[in-house]
Amino acid sequence: MKIHPTESERHVLTVTVDNEAGILAKIAGLFTARGYNIDSLTVADISEDHAVSRITIVTNGPPPVIDQIMAQLDRLVPVHKVIDLTEAGPHVERELALVKVRGTGAARGEAQRIADAAGARVIDTTEESFVFELTETSDRIDSFVSQMREHGLVEAARSGVVGMMRGTEGA
Amino acid sequence: MSEERSGAAILVECLVRQGVEFVFGYPGGAVLPIYDELFGDHRLRHILVRHEAGAAHAAEGYARSTGKPGVVLVTSGPGATNAITGIADAFMDSIPLVVITGQVATNLIGTDAFQEADTIGLTRHCTKHNYLVKDPAELAATIDEAFEIATTGRPGPVLVDIPKNVQVATAPMSDVPAQRPQRYRPRTTAAAEEIAEAIALLEKAERPIFYTGGGVINSGPRASELLRELQTLTGAPVTSTLMGLGAFPADHPEWLGMLGMHGTFEANMAMNQCDLMVNIGARFDDRVTGRLDAFSPDSTKIHIDIDRASINKVVPVDLPIVGDCATVLEQLVEVWGNRQPRDLSAWKAQIDDWRTRDSLAYPQRKGPIMPQLAVERLFALTHERDPIITTEVGQHQMWAAQYFGFVKPNRWLTSGGLGTMGYGMPAAIGAQLGNPGKLVIDIAGEASIQMNIQEMGTASQFRLPIKVFILNNEYMGMVRQWQELTYESRYSNSYSDSLPDFVALAEAYGWKGIRIEDQADLDASIQAMIDHDGPVMVDCRVSQEANCFPMIPSGAAHTEMLLYGDQVEGTMDDEAKALV
Structure with a gap:
């Protein structure tokens, strides 16, 4: 007997929640308990009185599973609102990456040239290394990190995706 | 202040x-x-x-x-x-x-x-x-x-x-309740368009069925009344999940019996062949649907549920309605108004034909008491007292669901979703406290009852006259039945060895103990149980071989039901074994 995986789609969900203890565990645990995927998850307090947090989850799954994820999130008591940015229409997504590259001579120059082309900023320098900061879409960060692999990549750290609808209206 | x-x-x-x-x-x-x-x-x-x-x-x-x-x-x-x-x-x-x-x-x-x-x-x-x-x-x-x-x-x-x-x-x-923001507001009322669409579907359906669940019970007694009203208005037959028993009266001519793995032939066939399924407060549990790709293939499906996450979870539906069962039923009854029900006689004739299979028939043999008979007699001798029935989990639970006819909600307390052995006796204690003066019976198995048998002391202490009716077949019967079906009767660890003497145990806790070994004593012993003003434990020795039928085997469709007398011993392929 074999277990067959199904076709899946990538979706970016934003979840507005009460900023209470255990809410992150509750949401992360919901995904594990029901077998949903988390590609990335970010969370931060967004309100003046620290009462509300916004969570951005990148997940993937077949459309009915995405619909279930929305419904399951929505029924958690501390969850105010769940929006599927991918379904809702035009939106922007950004992720922040810190990328450390080591090298000297021509390799160092090449790393800097690639970084300039990608729009990365240098935020730390030694004679043999750079730390680049790049805020971009996940695809472009993937490609940047992959290029740096050829040019002395030491490590990369990524924030996970945050996203927002385009236009005048709030989510 | x-x-x-x-x-x-x-x-x-x-x-x-x-x-x-x-x-x-x-x-x-x-x-x-x-x-x-x-x-x-x-x-x-x-x-x-x-x-x-x-x-x-x-x-x-x-x-x-x-x-x-x-x-x-x-x-x-x-x-x-x-x-x-x-x-x-x-x-x-x-x-x-x-x-x-x-x-x-x-x-x-x-x-x-x-x-x-x-x-x-x-x-x-x-x-x-x-x-x-x-x-x-x-x-x-x-x-x-x-x-x-x-x-x-x-x-x-x-x-x-x-x-x-x-x-x-x-x-x-x-002195007054604390002020707090209201942050939990479930949707209870359906949109007018949803109701209109549901009514239009109900009006034109040729083979409609109401498939009702625990949500109707949870919504309060008014939901059960409204279900009966809507049934009368539309004429559609009704089946229910294990959790929903009692919402629609079991003695009603349009009652099909419970559906699902141990449901009746007519209920499962009607689910398979209907052209409109109205799910009210049920959740397409795997014990109900059987093999999903063969589940009610040609029907339009309406699903009324207060939990949006229950909708489209396992079975995609055509008309989802998020709302409270009683509220939505009330809306449906109101909008139906004076409409005339469609002529459903062809559908009813088909159902009557399925009923003639008499899927709950079981062999009446001389010798050990058939457990089905024990439940039937228990029902016959107690139903006028409108008892509350609790169960443990296993064969006895299914027999109770099949042979005890419930006519009112909140009389049937069983562990459906989790299937918790040991549920029945403590549940009977809680039910007796909430309903003093009512007859409360835990229909149990000899294996399940041991999982929370210590609660006998609670019933003694609080003078709760609960009755525990054990169908004792010396097996974890449902496990044995599955081992017969799936593992060529290799009864791995399913024999109830070293059982206590339940009568002596009852007496040790200050209860009355009754043992029934002979069918001739069945009625008198049940009567003695009812008549005793205090807790009673009945050890009813029943046939060790009896199995629970009808049965939709693991991985099978509603149309592939096994009835009593079908050859069941054998094995299954891995796909079927892997399904629970």
């Missing part, structure tokens, strides 16, 4: 304000301040169980039979972990519970203190919501919200974990 009170006193005051009659609990170190507060307070009655699992199931039995939330009070660590099975059970079957657990003092949390467990972490996914209260000033609002969440929307268990120092520390408590 506000007054400085301890956390424990605030908690007790809040429970009283919520109208709580009974607290099912067990004391321990981390709840001593609360127990001290309960001492001498006669506004709440504390029911001391013998094991915390019993507390949770007793609270469930109370809740299911009365429609009011059940309240549990247990200590930290093992107190909480022992209660978890009952909490998970209530979560699966949507039973309103408020569970208060003690916790070690806030400064000790996370230090592996004595009797410390991460109760919030452990119960996160088997509660509707849970709280750790770190400040007595937040306690009143938290308890109020816990009751609101437990009892509204899709009901469920809510747990409030209270560290011991929070029970001791003081905070002002006002």
Whole structure:
């Protein structure tokens, strides 16, 4: 007997929640308990009185599973609102990456040239290394990190995706 | 006016304000301040169980039979972990519970203190919501919200974990309920367009069926009345899940019987062949649908459920309606108005043809008592007293569901979703407390009953005249049946060895014990059980070979039902073995 995986789609969900203890565990645990995927998850307090947090989850799954994820999130008591940015229409997504590259001579120059082309900023320098900061879409960060692999990549750290609808209206 | 009170006193005051009659609990170190507060307070009655699992199931039995939330009070660590099975059970079957657990003092949390467990972490996914209260000033609002969440929307268990120092520390408590923002607002009413569409579908359906579930019971007795009204208006036949039994009367001519794995032939065939399925408060459980790709292939499906997450979870539907069963039924009845039902005689004739298969027939042999007969006689001799029936889990549970006819809601208390052996006796205790004077019977198996047999002491202490009717076949019968079907009768560990003498055990606890070995004694012994003014345990020895039919085997479709007399011993391919 074999277990067959199904076709899946990538979706970016934003979840507005009460900023209470255990809410992150509750949401992360919901995904594990029901077998949903988390590609990335970010969370931060967004309100003046620290009462509300916004969570951005990148997940993937077949459309009915995405619909279930929305419904399951929505029924958690501390969850105010769940929006599927991918379904809702035009939106922007950004992720922040810190990328450390080591090298000297021509390799160092090449790393800097690639970084300039990608729009990365240098935020730390030694004679043999750079730390680049790049805020971009996940695809472009993937490609940047992959290029740096050829040019002395030491490590990369990524924030996970945050996203927002385009236009005048709030989510 | 506000007054400085301890956390424990605030908690007790809040429970009283919520109208709580009974607290099912067990004391321990981390709840001593609360127990001290309960001492001498006669506004709440504390029911001391013998094991915390019993507390949770007793609270469930109370809740299911009365429609009011059940309240549990247990200590930290093992107190909480022992209660978890009952909490998970209530979560699966949507039973309103408020569970208060003690916790070690806030400064000790996370230090592996004595009797410390991460109760919030452990119960996160088997509660509707849970709280750790770190400040007595937040306690009143938290308890109020816990009751609101437990009892509204899709009901469920809510747990409030209270560290011991929070029970001791003081905070002002006002005479009026604490002000708090309302953050939980489940949708209860359907949109007018949804109702109009449902009515249009009902009006033109040639082969409609109502498939109803526990949601109708949870929605209150009015939902059951409205279901009967809507059935009368439309003429569509009704089947129900295990959890929904009693919402529609079993003696009604349009009742098809229970559906699903051990449902009737006519119910399952009608589900398979219908052109319109109206699911009211059921959730397409795998025990109901059988093989999904063959489930009711040609029907248009309407699903009415208060939980949006239940809709399109396993079976995609054509018309989802999020709302409370009673409210939506009321809307449907109103909009149907004076419409005339369509002529459904061809559909009814087809159903009558399926009924002639008599799928609940079983062989009447000389010799050991057939368990089906025992349930039929129990029903015949008790139904006029409108009893409440609880069960454990296994064959006896299915026989009770098949042969005991329920005509009213809240009379049938069984562990459906989680399938918890050991549920029935504590549930009977809770039901008896909530319904004094009613006949409450736990139809049990000899294996299940041993899982919470210690609760006999609780029934004795509180003078609860519950009856435990054990169908004793000396096997974990459902396990044995599956081993016959799937593993060529290799009865691995399913024999109930070293059974106690149940009559002697009953007497040891101050109960009456009755043993039935001969069919000729069946009626008289059941009568003796009913007539005894006190708890009774009946050890009814039944056929060891009897199996539960009809049955849709694992991985099969509604149309592939096994009936009594079909050859069942054998094996199955891995795909079928892997399905539960």
